[in-house]
Each structure stands twice: as structure tokens, then as C-alpha cells.
Amino acid sequence: MDQQGHDGNYFISMTDMMVGVLFVFIIIVSYFVMELQKTVENNDVISRTAHERIVERKDKEIALLKEEIEKLKRKSWELYAAAANNKRSEIIQSISQKLEQQGIKVNVDLEVGVIRLEGDGLFNQTSSNLSERVGAVELINQLSGALYDSIRCYGLHKEEGLKPSLPEDFESCNPDQVFIEAVYVEGHSDSDRLRGTLKDGSRNNLELSARRATNTYAQMVSFTPSLTKIVNPFDQQALSTAAYGSQRPIKEGYSTAAKAANRRIDLRFVMYLPKDEAARASLQSRIERLQ
Missing domain, CATH: 3.30.1330.60 (OmpA-like domain)
Incomplete structure (x- = not known):
């Protein structure tokens, strides 16, 4: 009857996955900040167009990560309900x-x-x-x-x-x-x-x-x-x-x-x-x- 198996507590696994996603999120944000700093240091002045492209790309990546986090949360709840x-x-x-x-x-x-x-x-x-x-x-x-x-x-x-x-x-x-x-x-x-x-x-x-x-x-x-x-x-x-x-x-x-x-x-x-x-x-x- 148990569809989950008992190889380990799946709550711990889901938590580890969510922590991993958040870690990736932090890395991506840090990357964009560093890229922005490099652009400013190399050119003194960053064009509005380049700045908007960087911001737009960052926002898309953040939105995708948030969506993945919500999917993991829903999956965790569904696993709990099934158990x-x-x-x-x-x-x-x-x-x-x-x-x-x-x-x-x-x-x-x-x-x-x-x-x-x-x-x-x-x-x-x-x-x-x-x-x-x-x-x-x-x-x-x-x-x-x-x-x-x-x-x-x-x-x-x-x-x-x-x-x-x-x-x-x-x-x-x-x-x-x-x-x-x-x-x-x-x-x-x-x-x-x-x-x-x-x-x-x-x-x-x-x-x-x-x-x-x-x-x-x-x-x-x-x-x-x-x-x-x-x-x-x-x-x-x-x-x-x-x-x-x-x-x-x-x-x-x-x-x-x-x-x-x-x-x-x-x-x-x-x-x-x-x-x-x-x-x-x-x-x-x-x-x-x-x-």
C-alpha cells in the first residue's frame, strides 16, 4: 500500500531540494551583480539599454526559480497527502x-x-x-x-x-x-x-x-x-x-x-x-x- 517506500524521510529530501534551488538562486543573483559591477568598472557609464537587458534577464531567471520552488512545495504537499x-x-x-x-x-x-x-x-x-x-x-x-x-x-x-x-x-x-x-x-x-x-x-x-x-x-x-x-x-x-x-x-x-x-x-x-x-x-x- 505504501507508495513512498522507506529509503529515507522524503520530507528531508524535499527540504534539501528546496535549499538547493535557493542556493542556485543566490548564485544567479550574485552573478548578475558581479556582471553589472564589471560593466560599470570597464565602461564607467553603462548604457540604459544594456542595463535594461541585464535586469530583464535577471527577472526572468528569478521568476523561473520561484516557479520551480512553488512546484516543489506542491509536490511536497501531494506526497504528504498520499502518505x-x-x-x-x-x-x-x-x-x-x-x-x-x-x-x-x-x-x-x-x-x-x-x-x-x-x-x-x-x-x-x-x-x-x-x-x-x-x-x-x-x-x-x-x-x-x-x-x-x-x-x-x-x-x-x-x-x-x-x-x-x-x-x-x-x-x-x-x-x-x-x-x-x-x-x-x-x-x-x-x-x-x-x-x-x-x-x-x-x-x-x-x-x-x-x-x-x-x-x-x-x-x-x-x-x-x-x-x-x-x-x-x-x-x-x-x-x-x-x-x-x-x-x-x-x-x-x-x-x-x-x-x-x-x-x-x-x-x-x-x-x-x-x-x-x-x-x-x-x-x-x-x-x-x-x-
């Missing part, structure tokens, strides 16, 4: 494999970055209580452990009252320096309308899906408290919740199978993508200060 996307797929596959080793099968969608747990394995209909379903709590416990093991290298770690830090093995386990921005525990429901108020207080599918998400989240962090210590580059906790009710079905129709598929928990992974090369460079500088 982040590849790593997201690797994380999802890693979690899936860890769960399969425990006899737990999940559905994955690498294109959108989601692990899906169908609701029939977690919740009874019209319920948000994990303990009502045999094996549901154990399933979420296994999921939380696999999640922590698979993302711990792709976030900063923040103990209460302390500044964020990098994992001790950060250089070896995350050579591309990519980060998780968020992992959403998403609650979903089927399309059946609720009648009255449920035991958990839910009055509609959106509230039911929200309670399913928060109950799943609570069980995850109860079993694996270290999940709450993983933060993104903005020092925000990575693990969070979201709820969609019946708004995002994955199967159309009103069959029992369709409803079971739509009544689910999704684990959605969002990687950090800096808005531009300057933001990426700022992140790299922060990493260097933490190392």
Missing part, C-alpha cells in the same frame, strides 16, 4: 486483521476510511445498551485495544497537565510523520420510526444513534483509557463521536437484512492534511522540537 491516505488504509487493515485473529469479522471501506460493525452484533432493536446483546461488550473491548495499538504512532500523546509528546519509537514507527486528525465513533439506526420514548430516553432515531455512539465510546475508553490521551496536531483528542440516525443508510429498502445493516456503528478515520506547504512545514518544525 497519509496510504497510512489510513494500513491502519484500517491492521485493526481488521487484529479483530479477525480474535474471531471477530468486520466490514471495511478503504475508500471512505471506515470500519463497520453491524448493529445486530451490538444492539437489540430500539436499544442502545451494549450489555443486552451477548458478546457486544467483549467485541467493543477487543476493538478498543486493536484501535489503540494501530493508531498510537500517528498521534501526539498528552497526559493531563503535561505538554504533548511523541511516542518513544516515533522515528521508526512513523517515518512519514503523518497524523490522525480524528477517529469518529458514529452511531446509525434503521429507518423504523420510534413510538413513544425508549428506556434510554431516546425519542427518535437520531437520539437513539447518538446514545449508541456515546455508549460505544464510553465502553472503549473504559477498557482502553489510553485512547483519550491520543491527540491530533491541534492538541485535540482524536477519538470522538457522531450520530446520523437513519440519514446514511448503506443498504436501501425495508427488509430485515437492510435494517440490520443500517443499524450499525461505524469507526471513521480522518487523517490530518495541512492546508498548504507552509502548514506542513510548521508541523514538521513542531515535530523536530518534540524529538
Whole structure:
């Protein structure tokens, strides 16, 4: 999956290339200054035409160099984005494999970055209580452990009252320096309308899906408290919740199978993508200060 390879940190390579381009830029400017000085020394007075030609040539060279620098910046950002996307797929596959080793099968969608747990394995209909379903709590416990093991290298770690830090093995386990921005525990429901108020207080599918998400989240962090210590580059906790009710079905129709598929928990992974090369460079500088 990794298209970059690990022959070395490509951020260092891109930085070296940009430094090299700037060095060439300095040499060219120095050359034109020297040429201008020689012309003045040899002729005492330089003609306006000759001066304009020198300036025009210098401006063209500078413009070309600036264009090359911008191309390198865009390429650096594109490489970072590709590395982040590849790593997201690797994380999802890693979690899936860890769960399969425990006899737990999940559905994955690498294109959108989601692990899906169908609701029939977690919740009874019209319920948000994990303990009502045999094996549901154990399933979420296994999921939380696999999640922590698979993302711990792709976030900063923040103990209460302390500044964020990098994992001790950060250089070896995350050579591309990519980060998780968020992992959403998403609650979903089927399309059946609720009648009255449920035991958990839910009055509609959106509230039911929200309670399913928060109950799943609570069980995850109860079993694996270290999940709450993983933060993104903005020092925000990575693990969070979201709820969609019946708004995002994955199967159309009103069959029992369709409803079971739509009544689910999704684990959605969002990687950090800096808005531009300057933001990426700022992140790299922060990493260097933490190392």
C-alpha cells in the first residue's frame, strides 16, 4: 500500500531540494551583480539599454526559480497527502486483521476510511445498551485495544497537565510523520420510526444513534483509557463521536437484512492534511522540537 517506500524521510529530501534551488538562486543573483559591477568598472557609464537587458534577464531567471520552488512545495504537499491516505488504509487493515485473529469479522471501506460493525452484533432493536446483546461488550473491548495499538504512532500523546509528546519509537514507527486528525465513533439506526420514548430516553432515531455512539465510546475508553490521551496536531483528542440516525443508510429498502445493516456503528478515520506547504512545514518544525 505504501507508495513512498522507506529509503529515507522524503520530507528531508524535499527540504534539501528546496535549499538547493535557493542556493542556485543566490548564485544567479550574485552573478548578475558581479556582471553589472564589471560593466560599470570597464565602461564607467553603462548604457540604459544594456542595463535594461541585464535586469530583464535577471527577472526572468528569478521568476523561473520561484516557479520551480512553488512546484516543489506542491509536490511536497501531494506526497504528504498520499502518505497519509496510504497510512489510513494500513491502519484500517491492521485493526481488521487484529479483530479477525480474535474471531471477530468486520466490514471495511478503504475508500471512505471506515470500519463497520453491524448493529445486530451490538444492539437489540430500539436499544442502545451494549450489555443486552451477548458478546457486544467483549467485541467493543477487543476493538478498543486493536484501535489503540494501530493508531498510537500517528498521534501526539498528552497526559493531563503535561505538554504533548511523541511516542518513544516515533522515528521508526512513523517515518512519514503523518497524523490522525480524528477517529469518529458514529452511531446509525434503521429507518423504523420510534413510538413513544425508549428506556434510554431516546425519542427518535437520531437520539437513539447518538446514545449508541456515546455508549460505544464510553465502553472503549473504559477498557482502553489510553485512547483519550491520543491527540491530533491541534492538541485535540482524536477519538470522538457522531450520530446520523437513519440519514446514511448503506443498504436501501425495508427488509430485515437492510435494517440490520443500517443499524450499525461505524469507526471513521480522518487523517490530518495541512492546508498548504507552509502548514506542513510548521508541523514538521513542531515535530523536530518534540524529538
